Amino acid sequence: MEPWLFLPPTPWREAISALGTGVLSRLEEIRFRVDVPVMLYTDRESIQLTHEGVPVIARGQDIRRILAILVDHSLYARVEELRQGYITLPGGHRVGVAGRAVWQDGHIVTQTDITGLNIRYARDVNGGAKVLMENLRRRGIAGNSWVIVAPPRAGKTTMLRDLTRWFSQAGWRVVVVDERSEIAGPGTGHRGFDLGPHTDVLEGWSKSEGILTAVRTLGPDMVVVDELGPEADLDAVIKARHAGVEVITTLHGSEQNGLAGARLKRLWQSQIFDAVVFLGRSPGPGAVVGVWPPAPWGRDGIAL
Amino acid sequence: MKGIGALLVLGSAVWLGRALAKPLRRRVMLLEAWANCIGFLIPAIVWQQTPLPTALSDAARAYPILSKVLNSITQQLAERLIDVGTAFERALVEESALRPRDRQLLGDMAAKLGTSATSYQSDMLRTTEALVRQVAKEARGEDLKQARLVESLISLSGLALVILLL
Numbered sequence: 001m002e003p004w005l006f007l008p009p010t011p012w013r014e015a016i017s018a019l020g021t022g023v024l025s026r027l028e029e030i031r032f033r034v035d036v037p038v039m040l041y042t043d044r045e046s047i048q049l050t051h052e053g054v055p056v057i058a059r060g061q062d063i064r065r066i067l068a069i070l071v072d073h074s075l076y077a078r079v080e081e082l083r084q085g086y087i088t089l090p091g092g093h094r095v096g097v098a099g100r101a102v103w104q105d106g107h108i109v110t111q112t113d114i115t116g117l118n119i120r121y122a123r124d125v126n127g128g129a130k131v132l133m134e135n136l137r138r139r140g141i142a143g144n145s146w147v148i149v150a151p152p153r154a155g156k157t158t159m160l161r162d163l164t165r166w167f168s169q170a171g172w173r174v175v176v177v178d179e180r181s182e183i184a185g186p187g188t189g190h191r192g193f194d195l196g197p198h199t200d201v202l203e204g205w206s207k208s209e210g211i212l213t214a215v216r217t218l219g220p221d222m223v224v225v226d227e228l229g230p231e232a233d234l235d236a237v238i239k240a241r242h243a244g245v246e247v248i249t250t251l252h253g254s255e256q257n258g259l260a261g262a263r264l265k266r267l268w269q270s271q272i273f274d275a276v277v278f279l280g281r282s283p284g285p286g287a288v289v290g291v292w293p294p295a296p297w298g299r300d301g302i303a304l
Numbered sequence: 305m306k307g308i309g310a311l312l313v314l315g316s317a318v319w320l321g322r323a324l325a326k327p328l329r330r331r332v333m334l335l336e337a338w339a340n341c342i343g344f345l346i347p348a349i350v351w352q353q354t355p356l357p358t359a360l361s362d363a364a365r366a367y368p369i370l371s372k373v374l375n376s377i378t379q380q381l382a383e384r385l386i387d388v389g390t391a392f393e394r395a396l397v398e399e400s401a402l403r404p405r406d407r408q409l410l411g412d413m414a415a416k417l418g419t420s421a422t423s424y425q426s427d428m429l430r431t432t433e434a435l436v437r438q439v440a441k442e443a444r445g446e447d448l449k450q451a452r453l454v455e456s457l458i459s460l461s462g463l464a465l466v467i468l469l470l
Contacts, residue, residue, distance in 0.1 A: 007384070009384055009386075010385055013315070065387055068387055068388075068418070068419070069384050069385075069387075071386050072356060072357055072381075072417075073355075073356040073381060073418040074349075074353070074356045074386070074418050075350055075359070075418055075420060075421075076350075076353060076418060076420065076421055076422045076425050077354075077355060079354040079421045079422075083333040098311045109421075110421065136347055236402045267384075
């Protein structure tokens with residue numbers, strides 16, 4: 001059984017270990033919500049967690065205890081993550097945290113009264129990068145700077161990890177700016193996922209600072225960064241591209257919404273990417289559902 | 305034979321006095337070690353943001369007199385079943401030299417350890433350190449005096465017994 005399943009304490013651990021291997025192999029998420037049964041989510045269904053036939057219910061104190069155990073009783077080291085609504089566990093597994101925001105001077109500083117935990121399994125899937133690469137080359141896209149756009153749980157981070165490994169194994173010097181420790185999934189002082197022999201990881205750095213530091217000090221051929229956020233991130237990506245560094249990054253979105261998203265529109269208009277790749281969940285996470293070739297000969301041949 | 309008997313009685317009295325005074329001396333050493341240990345934890349938690357089990361393991365190496373208790377706590381935490389307060393409580397039960405007030409002080413600290421941002425941890429640890437130092441200072445004054453008194457009284461009783469027997 002995957003070690004991540006043992007992260008919650010008893011009685012949840014026993015209940016999870018009693019699940020059949022069929023469920024365990026497809027398990028994607030465990031959700032603890034206060035005062036309701038714990039739910040398990042696989043790729044195709046949701047199941048109530050039961051222990052000896054009785055649904056397992058998490059109370060407020062249970063959720064506090066689980067959170068304390070998940071963060072190794074060291075919340076002081078996770079305040080920034082908690083403020084952003086998640087905790088990353090060794091192995092890159094992410095725990096979404098739902099609670100009451102604590103405001104100070106007009107900013108959210110942390111969360112309290114935690115009422116929900118969503119433990120999400122980080123998978124390492126080989127082969128997606130190769131398929132995507134072949135797909136892009138078939139379309140005549142020769143460059144290696146791409147924006148991967150997808151809705152949540154469509155396999156963006158998994159694809160990014162596989163692409164990192166692929167380029168690194170091909171001899172590229174890759175720097176991963178891993179603000180949330182999800183791509184590399186390191187343990188204390190150890191590497192997590194295999195990201196290839198030529199990959200450096202800037203763990204916990206903000207994306208903008210990490211990208212600029214990587215370009216300035218680590219001499220990368222490529223920078224990989226997940227989920228671009230505010231303007232500063234976009235500025236840093238554009239600077240990296242102008243410095244001659246390839247960048248692969250991701251954005252939340254979908255092909256239907258297209259350029260309605262301000263960030264994708266700005267990246268598209270900056271003409272610094274060779275392709276925009278859209279991923280979807282069907283037939284499975286990581287499925288390529290659309291590709292926009294480089295602007296200005298982009299979608300529908302319209303120069304933007 | 306009398307001389308050997310007298311030496312044995314005297315030796316036994318000294319040994320008994322030391323044995324009875326040992327918990328009092330140990331309490332002083334423990335409290336001073338705990339105060340230093342908390343001082344050690346402050347930079348580990350506040351500055352380095354070391355995970356608590358690692359910080360406690362490092363402290364166990366730095367303060368051998370606390371190593372049994374601290375290692376027991378880290379082992380319990382590694383099982384990922386209980387909280388820090390419970391782990392401290394269970395581990396401190398094994399340390400008979402501490403008084404209920406000492407345990408209460410350390411237990412209060414343990415209940416809050418690792419549960420808040422560094423600034424709050426820093427304030428809480430500094431306050432606890434000051435309190436433990438104060439208790440240690442009092443113990444050094446009172447307990448050591450009492451320990452010396454117990455040793456002297458029992459040794460002198462042994463000596464008196466020898467004189468009477470001779």
